[in-house]
Amino acid sequence: MVRSGTGIAVATGAVSAPAPIAVSEVDVAIHTASGICDAALVHPLGSGAWPAAIMFPDAFGLRPTMRDMARRLAAEGYTVLVPNPFYRLTKAPGVGPDFDFQKPEDRARLSALRTPLTNENVMRDASAFVAFLDTQPFVSRKARMGVVGYCMGGLMTMQAAAGVPDRIGAGASFHGGGLVTDKLDSPHRLVQKMRAEYYFGIAANDDERQPEAKTELAEAFKAAKLPEKIEVYEGTLHGWCIRDMPIQGGRPIYDELQAERAWGELLVLFRRVLT
Numbered sequence: 001m002v003r004s005g006t007g008i009a010v011a012t013g014a015v016s017a018p019a020p021i022a023v024s025e026v027d028v029a030i031h032t033a034s035g036i037c038d039a040a041l042v043h044p045l046g047s048g049a050w051p052a053a054i055m056f057p058d059a060f061g062l063r064p065t066m067r068d069m070a071r072r073l074a075a076e077g078y079t080v081l082v083p084n085p086f087y088r089l090t091k092a093p094g095v096g097p098d099f100d101f102q103k104p105e106d107r108a109r110l111s112a113l114r115t116p117l118t119n120e121n122v123m124r125d126a127s128a129f130v131a132f133l134d135t136q137p138f139v140s141r142k143a144r145m146g147v148v149g150y151c152m153g154g155l156m157t158m159q160a161a162a163g164v165p166d167r168i169g170a171g172a173s174f175h176g177g178g179l180v181t182d183k184l185d186s187p188h189r190l191v192q193k194m195r196a197e198y199y200f201g202i203a204a205n206d207d208e209r210q211p212e213a214k215t216e217l218a219e220a221f222k223a224a225k226l227p228e229k230i231e232v233y234e235g236t237l238h239g240w241c242i243r244d245m246p247i248q249g250g251r252p253i254y255d256e257l258q259a260e261r262a263w264g265e266l267l268v269l270f271r272r273v274l275t
Contacts, residue, residue, distance in 0.1 A: 022075070023042050025042045032124065038062075039081055042070045042079070044079070049142075053270065055148050058149075058242060079138050146171065147161055147196075152177050165194055170198070175202065179200075180210065191217075192223070199231075199266065207232045237251070241259045
């Protein structure tokens, strides 16, 4: 289902929102096939077991803004893991606040950090993350898990959902990068390995650069007989969901109105599927 959305009046009101829950946050170390991944783990306080979700950061890595988003999601009744995607080469956040995409040396550094993030490596990482979560007493093993990612994290959600299809039942990608390419290992070719329902929120300027991507994504899900919802967020820039994004061309990237709309779509998906 490919849609182009403009306003905040969407289906987010279809599911009543529970009151926010107090949460606990701790730094954890997860053993993977490639080493030890540093991560943040946030879960609701009190007794009980909750559906789990993995939040994959954007290129700026595991930092305070991503922790804030994890706490917000946990307050809705989820146990949330935010891994450092660059753990093979550096501790979080991986790139500092002075990172500048306009500088060739900074782009080269990010490229080196991202090089190990192949389909196979992220799928193995996801298996380790899921196994770790399933050992936690505050994670419901009866409920399916969710994945959500931003920018490069959107791509990683697809790799994870393909890597652990028996546990990951819902995925959401916001301004995901590189979801459809002409390469044999393109993430959209992984859909056939998934069992997850998906939501894709696409930035308007990303859609302008690659308008065919949303159609190819929809066709991949149709072929796999998996439900999906794909929307272009009109007027948005790549990165619009993240509060600490820099100014670009004299215009802020972060768009609060559209970010809240995207957050609502995430909650609707998770509340429906992660049961």
